[in-house]
Amino acid sequence: MTAFDKKVNGLAARHRWNISPAADWHIPAYSIVPMDRKERDRITAILSRCKSLHVDVMQVFSPYAWTCTILIRDQAEWEELQKHQRTVEAIRNAFIEAYHFNGHDDRGAVDAARQKAADLDALDIFSELYSIPA
Structure with missing residues (x-):
């Protein structure tokens, strides 16, 4: 308990x-x-x-x-969950933005999401999102 x-x-x-x-x-x-x-x-x-x-x-x-x-x-677990969800949202937004503005290029969008994750020091979350083994 x-x-x-x-x-x-x-x-x-x-x-x-x-x-x-x-x-x-x-x-x-x-x-x-x-x-x-x-x-x-x-x-x-x-x-x-x-x-x-x-x-x-x-x-x-x-x-x-x-x-x-x-x-x-x-409260501490709630704040940690909120931080995690904001990070996930930022990585997804980077993917979506790159996908739409770069001519629907999947590989370029994943690279943009990976770069955003690296900037946020969240490559583990990137691996979870895109099912890439660490």
Whole structure:
């Protein structure tokens, strides 16, 4: 059990929240489903004081029903994931830009993406994206 797990489980036990691990995320996450808006506001107020946690409130706006899910992630892991995704996006944009402006030349576009990855010191991410063994 990690420090993140201990912290979230401790908060949940102290405040009697029903939490569950959230699946299909790149990093470990927990979800809380509040019963109403008042409970949502109370939970988010408590979680916002924890600087080591990243909190997302996901709501579906429907004229028929109100649903809300609060996702809790480790702040450091969230920031690392965001940095990784920005790097991936920059490499892909370099490929797309070179592909469109250089007459749809695949090899030239891959070279441009490799150069962008080298500039960002992210050749490992380039290898992941283009399935090139390191």
